[in-house]
Amino acid sequence: MQFSHSDAIWQVFPELAAGVLHAEGIHAAADVEEAVASFSAIAEARLAEAQESEFPEIQAWRRGFSRMGLKPTQYRCASEALLRRFRQERTLPRLHPLIDLCNSISLAFAIPVAVFDAGKIAGDLQVRHATGHETYLTFGGESEHPEQDEVIFADDEGRAHARRWTNRQSGLSAVRETTASVLIVAEALHAGAGEDTGRLIATLADALASRWPVTAATATLTRASPRFEFHV
Numbered sequence: 001m002q003f004s005h006s007d008a009i010w011q012v013f014p015e016l017a018a019g020v021l022h023a024e025g026i027h028a029a030a031d032v033e034e035a036v037a038s039f040s041a042i043a044e045a046r047l048a049e050a051q052e053s054e055f056p057e058i059q060a061w062r063r064g065f066s067r068m069g070l071k072p073t074q075y076r077c078a079s080e081a082l083l084r085r086f087r088q089e090r091t092l093p094r095l096h097p098l099i100d101l102c103n104s105i106s107l108a109f110a111i112p113v114a115v116f117d118a119g120k121i122a123g124d125l126q127v128r129h130a131t132g133h134e135t136y137l138t139f140g141g142e143s144e145h146p147e148q149d150e151v152i153f154a155d156d157e158g159r160a161h162a163r164r165w166t167n168r169q170s171g172l173s174a175v176r177e178t179t180a181s182v183l184i185v186a187e188a189l190h191a192g193a194g195e196d197t198g199r200l201i202a203t204l205a206d207a208l209a210s211r212w213p214v215t216a217a218t219a220t221l222t223r224a225s226p227r228f229e230f231h232v
Helices: 007-012 034-051 056-066 078-091 097-111 193-209
Strands: 002-005 017-024 113-117 125-129 135-137 151-155 157-165 181-187 217-221 227-229
Touching: 007 097, 007 125, 056 078, 056 181, 056 193, 078 097, 078 135, 097 113, 097 181, 097 193, 097 217, 157 193, 181 193, 193 217, 217 227
Parallel strands: 002 125, 135 157
Antiparallel strands: 002 227, 017 181, 017 217, 113 181, 125 151, 151 157
């Protein structure tokens, strides 16, 4: 299997940097509370200095959403939505150890982190513009069609695993208790995005290895090296 961004995405967003990770052997019994608390503390300290809307990582995604023709305060990237909720409630709901860990790392880095059940992806997965014919399954079980030219994560069967790029994932490939194989993608547009996404993925790989019996395959994607091969 392969993960990539389309040439058209790189043309419109040449500043994009993405870190990717694939791991097998995930289960729902891992204890991540200490790590979640540590990463959450980083976010809390940063939020004490400024609101998330002032972070350069978030500002870059807001500009990116505007470039896609979306109102940034209506459609927020995943990390902004998490930081906003965390600032208001000082905690996030516990969903699954891997999701809890990735959400806390997303808070600490202010970078969107998408976690997919790789077993639910048909063929390759690409971030590209929608044709308007793809299908998207909501968490409520309803089927939608992304708008034409909307940026989505699409597999070879035309199923959208995320809408509006880093805004909303699909219920189809959400991590559940039965999930064993995962693809994790972190994307950023700010100055220094390449270094930061690389650090994020390295941090995540270390955290995974200390809590699950996994050896993760990782890569940092750029326009010059845009593809990640992995096996499920």
